[in-house]
Amino acid sequence: MVDYSPLWATMKQKQITTYTLITKYGINTRTIFNLKHNKGITVYTLEKLCNILQCTPNDVLRFIDSNS
Template identity: 60%
Template structure:
């Protein structure tokens, strides 16, 4: 499973809020919702987040063990 927990840490370190993502960078609120709930986002979204935050994908997501 994918966790976006690193994203929230990176955003905090860089001083970027979800409001900033939505208003300044035109990230859709549905996309922010999906990130908050560890749901699917496109690779284009991940690339855009990397550009906005000037970081790598490792600073946005991590793979966690799938528990059945």
């Protein structure tokens, strides 16, 4: 299972809001919904978020073992 909690921590640290992602960087509101609900995103979106936040994928998502 994918968990985007690292994204929210990274955004807080960099002082970037979801509003900023939508208005300044053109991230779709549906993508924000998917992120908030731990749904899948494309590699393109992951790359775009990493470029915006100047971070690595590990700063955006983590994988949780669903067998735990």
